[in-house]
Amino acid sequence: MTSFDAKYDMYPAGDVGVVEGEMNIPNQGVPSGNSMEFNTLDEPIKETFMRDLRAVGSKFFHVLIPREKTSLLKEWDLWGPLLLCTFMATILQGSSDTANTKIGDGGPEFAEVFVLVWIGAGIVTLNSKLLGGNMSFFQSVCVLGYCLLPVALSLVICRIILFATQNTFLFFLRFVISMTGFMWATLAATKFLGDSQPEGKKGLAVYPICLFYFILSWLVLSHNAA
Amino acid sequence: MSYVNTGDLLNFQDYSPEHNRTARIDVEAVHTNQYNSGNSNFNYEEPKIVTEDEEPAPKSGNHNFWTIEYYQKYFDVHTNEVVERIISSVLPQKVSRNYFDERIKGKPDLYGPIWISVTLIFTIAVSGNIASYLQNANKEIHWRYDFHLTPESPTMMSLFCLYGYSLSIYIPVAILWTIQVSWLQWLLVLLGAFVSGAVLIFWLLPALRKSKYFLVLIASILAFHFLLAAGFMLYFFHVPDNVTTVLTTSTTAKAIVNSA
Numbered sequence: 001m002t003s004f005d006a007k008y009d010m011y012p013a014g015d016v017g018v019v020e021g022e023m024n025i026p027n028q029g030v031p032s033g034n035s036m037e038f039n040t041l042d043e044p045i046k047e048t049f050m051r052d053l054r055a056v057g058s059k060f061f062h063v064l065i066p067r068e069k070t071s072l073l074k075e076w077d078l079w080g081p082l083l084l085c086t087f088m089a090t091i092l093q094g095s096s097d098t099a100n101t102k103i104g105d106g107g108p109e110f111a112e113v114f115v116l117v118w119i120g121a122g123i124v125t126l127n128s129k130l131l132g133g134n135m136s137f138f139q140s141v142c143v144l145g146y147c148l149l150p151v152a153l154s155l156v157i158c159r160i161i162l163f164a165t166q167n168t169f170l171f172f173l174r175f176v177i178s179m180t181g182f183m184w185a186t187l188a189a190t191k192f193l194g195d196s197q198p199e200g201k202k203g204l205a206v207y208p209i210c211l212f213y214f215i216l217s218w219l220v221l222s223h224n225a226a
Numbered sequence: 227m228s229y230v231n232t233g234d235l236l237n238f239q240d241y242s243p244e245h246n247r248t249a250r251i252d253v254e255a256v257h258t259n260q261y262n263s264g265n266s267n268f269n270y271e272e273p274k275i276v277t278e279d280e281e282p283a284p285k286s287g288n289h290n291f292w293t294i295e296y297y298q299k300y301f302d303v304h305t306n307e308v309v310e311r312i313i314s315s316v317l318p319q320k321v322s323r324n325y326f327d328e329r330i331k332g333k334p335d336l337y338g339p340i341w342i343s344v345t346l347i348f349t350i351a352v353s354g355n356i357a358s359y360l361q362n363a364n365k366e367i368h369w370r371y372d373f374h375l376t377p378e379s380p381t382m383m384s385l386f387c388l389y390g391y392s393l394s395i396y397i398p399v400a401i402l403w404t405i406q407v408s409w410l411q412w413l414l415v416l417l418g419a420f421v422s423g424a425v426l427i428f429w430l431l432p433a434l435r436k437s438k439y440f441l442v443l444i445a446s447i448l449a450f451h452f453l454l455a456a457g458f459m460l461y462f463f464h465v466p467d468n469v470t471t472v473l474t475t476s477t478t479a480k481a482i483v484n485s486a
Contacts, residue, residue, distance in 0.1 A: 129294050130301040131337070203305035204337060211345060218352055 056080045063146045066188040072146060073192065076138055081121070081145020084152050088216070089113035091155055092223050107223065116215070121145060124208045131205055133196040140193060144212070147189040151213060154181030155220045162224070174221060182217035186210050300336040308338050315391040315425050339390020346393055349400045354462040357404045388429060392422040396458065403463040411464060415455040423451040 040048055056079050059072055094107015108116075125140040133140075158174045189209050197205045290296055399418040403411055427434065427444055434443055 126294075127301075127337075127341075130298055132298060132301070200304040200306070204303070204308060208341060208344075211341075211348065215348055215352075222355060 052077075052079065056083070059146055060149055063149045063188050066191045069192055069195075072143055073135070073139055076136075076142035078138070078142060078145065081117075081142065081148065084145060084148045085114060085117045088117070088148070088152050088155060091159060092219055108219065113219065116219075117145075117148070120212045120215070124212050127208050128193065128197065128205045131201050132198050133193075133205060135193070135196040140196075143192045144189060144209070147185045147192070147213075148216070150181040150184035150188070151178075151216050151220060152181075154178045154217070155223070158220055158223065178217045178221040181220065182213050185213045185217075189213070297336070300334065302333075303335040303337055308335070311338055311391050312342075312394050316395050316421065334384035334387035336387065336390075339387050339393075342390050342394045342397070346396055346400065349397050350458060350462050353400045353404045357406065357463045360404060360406050388426065392425045395421045395425075396455070399455075400458070403459055408464075411459055415452070415459050419448065419452040419455040422455075423448040426451075 055075070055077070059077075059080055062068065062072055089110045092108060092113050093110040121141045121144040124144060125137055128135075128140060129137065154177045157177050161170055161174055161177075164170060186206075186209060190206050193209070194202055194206065396418050399414050402414055405411070426447055434440055
């Protein structure tokens with residue numbers, strides 16, 4: 001008779017214990033903990049802003065030279081992807097001015113690029129989760145978003161090239177540049193995400209990543225200045 | 227003894243003398259029964275997951291259809307399997323006659339069909355753009371996602387898987403459709419429809435033989451595939467003949483006349 005009562009009593013007691021434990025952690029102030037152990041309430045907003053900006057910048061650097069994985073995978077954020085995605089969508093958007101030309105320049109809308117990037121990253125992540133990858137959803141979205149950097153850089157270079165008068169050689173140059181961005185992005189993303197897949201399924205996880213960056217590189221290549 | 231509910235419980239479960247010995251056993255039995263009934267519902271829908279995670283089963287028992295784990299069994303393929311299925315869908319003579327029964331029926335996957343159709347959609351979009359670039363016409367290409375997956379039964383799923391793989395021939399075909407030669411485009415339509423239809427028929431031949439409408443089924447499969455391929459080509463890649471004759475020079479005009 002007592003055992004059954006004790007069962008019901010144990011659960012609230014256990015819950016209270018967990019709450020107490022969490023509240024005690026900041027008071028203990030573990031000295032060997034990670035770098036998030038400082039008080040940000042009374043610092044100038046400029047410092048907070050700069051610190052986040054530096055974190056984003058260092059992640060960009062890690063994408064360009066993909067050697068160590070911890071910074072991107074462990075402390076994920078979506079600021080970099082948001083910046084890159086907004087930037088690319090702003091440049092890639094075509095003019096919907098249908099007064100002068102018949103159909104406009106046929107470029108994508110801002111929202112189309114934006115949705116393509118985020119939904120695409122979501123679908124690629126979902127695919128790797130379905131294949132049995134062992135990483136969290138936002139970790140993967142973060143890596144895919146940050147690895148857009150080479151594609152965005154190729155977009156900048158292509159945009160500069162577009163200021164000149166176009167000929168076949170310049171088109172070929174843009175082709176090479178956008179394909180380099182595509183390869184670079186794919187290699188970086190594969191390097192970060194490849195290990196999370198079980199053996200024998202790596203190819204299946206990498207193929208959608210390739211497709212994702214290829215579509216975006218295609219948009220970069222087919223972008224024509226109005 | 228001191229339980230308030232004991233009387234109620236005993237009234238409900240008064241069917242055998244063994245259960246009435248002590249109230250505690252009955253209370254526990256009722257509670258375990260509740261959990262078991264929850265589990266048995268869960269078992270009925272998806273027996274695989276129960277063996278994997280028994281702890282969160284009562285929590286996610288009702289929503290297991292919406293969990294990722296439910297769908298993971300459809301993605302349990304390896305790279306070489308997918309490659310083999312794609313190759314055998316393009317070259318059906320390389321595989322054994324009962325390929326569908328042996329390989330795909332027991333283990334249908336969604337990876338191939340989904341990514342082949344996504345690849346096909348984007349290949350058509352990209353190649354369609356190249357085609358319109360080559361036509362010097364500034365056409366705007368619309369594309370949209372269209373895959374609604376309703377997994378109703380295993381047979382349905384394996385058929386869907388099979389059908390998705392049979393579409394893979396259209397990916398190289400869509401790239402070749404950019405070549406603006408009319409008779410070549412129609413040749414590719416015939417080729418694509420024939421290969422994908424032949425793969426379906428070849429794999430399903432043992433099942434189709436049992437049907438009364440054997441020939442009708444085969445003819446309708448081929449006809450629908452031809453319609454699909456022709457629809458792809460006409461909508462995305464083809465320019466009407468009167469426009470082409472204006473745009474192109476005399477080199478291709480002959481071919482257009484031939485095809486028309």
